[in-house]
Amino acid sequence: MESVLEVKGLTKKYRRLTAVDHIDLSIEKGAVYGLLGPNGSGKSTTLGMLLNVINPTEGSFSWFDGKSSSQAALKRIGALIERPNFYSYMSAYKNLELVCKIKQIDTTNISDKLTLVGLGDRQHDAFKTFSLGMKQRLAIASALLNDPDVLILDEPTNGFDPQGILQIRQLIKDIAKSGTTVILASHLLDEVEKVCTHVLILQKGKMLYNGKVDELIASNGFFELKADDAEEMIKHLKLHNAFDKITETDGLYRVFFKDIITPSSLNYYLMQNGVSLSHLVFKKESLEEQFIQLTQA
Amino acid sequence: MIRLLKIELFKLWNNKLVKVLIFLYLGLLSLLALLTAVKFNIGLFTFDLAKEGIFDFPIVWKIAAFITAWFKVFLAIIIINSITMEYSGRTLKQNLIDGLSKREFLFSKFLAVVFFSLVATLFITVLSSLLGWIHSADYTMSEYFEGYIYMLGYLVKHIAFISFCMLLAFLIRKSALTLGLVFVWYVFEVIILLVIRWTFDMPELATELNHYLPLMSIYYLTPEPFSQLETAQQMGQAMGAEVNYDNGFGVKAFVTALLWIGVYLFLSFRLLKKRDL
Numbered sequence: 001m002e003s004v005l006e007v008k009g010l011t012k013k014y015r016r017l018t019a020v021d022h023i024d025l026s027i028e029k030g031a032v033y034g035l036l037g038p039n040g041s042g043k044s045t046t047l048g049m050l051l052n053v054i055n056p057t058e059g060s061f062s063w064f065d066g067k068s069s070s071q072a073a074l075k076r077i078g079a080l081i082e083r084p085n086f087y088s089y090m091s092a093y094k095n096l097e098l099v100c101k102i103k104q105i106d107t108t109n110i111s112d113k114l115t116l117v118g119l120g121d122r123q124h125d126a127f128k129t130f131s132l133g134m135k136q137r138l139a140i141a142s143a144l145l146n147d148p149d150v151l152i153l154d155e156p157t158n159g160f161d162p163q164g165i166l167q168i169r170q171l172i173k174d175i176a177k178s179g180t181t182v183i184l185a186s187h188l189l190d191e192v193e194k195v196c197t198h199v200l201i202l203q204k205g206k207m208l209y210n211g212k213v214d215e216l217i218a219s220n221g222f223f224e225l226k227a228d229d230a231e232e233m234i235k236h237l238k239l240h241n242a243f244d245k246i247t248e249t250d251g252l253y254r255v256f257f258k259d260i261i262t263p264s265s266l267n268y269y270l271m272q273n274g275v276s277l278s279h280l281v282f283k284k285e286s287l288e289e290q291f292i293q294l295t296q297a
Numbered sequence: 298m299i300r301l302l303k304i305e306l307f308k309l310w311n312n313k314l315v316k317v318l319i320f321l322y323l324g325l326l327s328l329l330a331l332l333t334a335v336k337f338n339i340g341l342f343t344f345d346l347a348k349e350g351i352f353d354f355p356i357v358w359k360i361a362a363f364i365t366a367w368f369k370v371f372l373a374i375i376i377i378n379s380i381t382m383e384y385s386g387r388t389l390k391q392n393l394i395d396g397l398s399k400r401e402f403l404f405s406k407f408l409a410v411v412f413f414s415l416v417a418t419l420f421i422t423v424l425s426s427l428l429g430w431i432h433s434a435d436y437t438m439s440e441y442f443e444g445y446i447y448m449l450g451y452l453v454k455h456i457a458f459i460s461f462c463m464l465l466a467f468l469i470r471k472s473a474l475t476l477g478l479v480f481v482w483y484v485f486e487v488i489i490l491l492v493i494r495w496t497f498d499m500p501e502l503a504t505e506l507n508h509y510l511p512l513m514s515i516y517y518l519t520p521e522p523f524s525q526l527e528t529a530q531q532m533g534q535a536m537g538a539e540v541n542y543d544n545g546f547g548v549k550a551f552v553t554a555l556l557w558i559g560v561y562l563f564l565s566f567r568l569l570k571k572r573d574l
Binding site for chain 2: 048051052053054055071072074075077079081083085086087088089090094097098099101102103104142
């Protein structure tokens with residue numbers, strides 16, 4: 001696989017605070033990478049360093065195997081960070097025209113991209129007359145202007161109404177499908193879960209998890225069980241050849257298996273061994289549960 | 298280079314405030330032409346500026362440059378405003394993310410400084426030529442071209458002053474405060490010179506230092522021309538004063554200004570490079 005971004009030991013210190021603490025990251029072409037963490041965990045600082053607006057204290061990174069200078073690399077990237085930043089006195093169209101001049105690309109794309117984000121009929125109005133949602137849409141159009149190889153989005157659904165959020169998520173999925181690498185920072189878990197293939201979890205600048213989303217979310221799921229004779233149930237569960245572990249809270253047992261076990265086969269197995277269940281639920285752990293577990297540890 | 302200038306002019310030209318300031322500025326420069334009509338009547342004595350020879354070549358160059366150089370503060374305001382707005386609107390951050398380097402950003406601003414200075418110089422060159430052609434009775438070509446060196450001084454003075462304002466704008470990042478600091482700095486230079494001259498009683502050092510301080514030194518690029526007028530010289534001689542022709546204009550003034558411009562660029566770049574956005 002072609003590497004899009006390599007990050008080694010990236011660190012940013014502000015006086016007492018270490019905002020980003022030795023992050024290592026490798027992003028391959030076509031991945032949709034989620035940067036997940038609570039407010040103030042260092043997501044935006046990390047992206048700021050990758051985008052050359054914040055000077056790293058330590059560490060290094062290189063875009064596209066280091067084949068192009070970071071300036072040339074930035075021209076192949078589309079980025080939307082925190083808040084939309086445009087010239088308030090210029091129209092949407094003129095603002096994008098300026099971006100084209102900076103990126104040294106043709107202006108023919110502008111109207112298409114504005115239409116794509118639903119700003120087609122407002123393109124000649126001044127930026128200052130836009131609502132937050134419209135400003136955000138313009139920022140997305142701007143990020144897509146050069147048909148980027150990498151799209152960086154920091155809290156992309158901020159300021160959107162519910163329909164807007166759905167539209168933008170669909171847009172991100174469509175863009176990802178077309179093979180564009182996406183890096184998405186968010187504190188919204190379901191956003192990352194719904195859109196991303198990989199996730200990097202940050203807390204206080206430290207990396208807590210870095211890998212595939214579905215490896216983080218235990219893919220085999222688990223069972224919630226109750227039986228009148230709990231001891232007998234536990235004894236037979238432990239004898240099951242795919243048994244992994246069991247935990248108990250308030251008389252409710254959580255059982256994890258190493259393989260995929262269907263609820264009916266588990267029920268059948270226990271019945272055969274003379275254990276009758278009073279409660280059987282098959283569950284998949286959500287990213288949210290994983291995230292809370294990780295960040296509490 | 299051209300690309301960077303185009304980017305900056307695109308930003309400026311779409312801003313109504315900038316357009317208004319530019320037209321105001323050019324309007325004020327044109328007002329100079331009205332000076333031709335000035336005639337004072339003091340009793341029996343008529344003072345007609347045009348007849349005093351202020352529009353003769355080559356002195357018209359010096360007078361036009363000396364008077365209109367004060368208006369450069371308009372151009373400085375445009376540049377200060379354009380820089381501070383990039384900070385307040387966070388568009389500087391966006392420009393960098395879009396792929397402009399910090400060096401390119403600084404140069405796009407500096408090229409705008411040079412561009413505006415060139416426009417001002419060209420405008421005043423044309424204006425002085427017109428006034429001279431209309432009012433000079435007779436002149437030689439060498440007298441006409443002699444003035445071009447003063448236009449070069451005019452150009453360098455503008456670049457130096459506006460670059461100084463550019464540096465302060467990068468430092469302060471707020472327009473009103475930046476303009477205030479330019480004024481404070483000017484007063485600071487004046488006080489320093491006065492202190493050296495009177496408190497420490499070292500007038501030679503003060504006179505010498507005058508040629509090197511950032512704002513004082515550029516004065517010598519468009520020196521005061523009136524003492525060279527015949528009337529002034531006659532009056533001076535009548536009162537028994539020595540007429541001093543050395544007005545400080547010369548290679549030293551150019552070199553000093555160019556060195557300062559280099560310093561302003563270097564420091565602006567350091568500020569831009571070191572700060573996180």
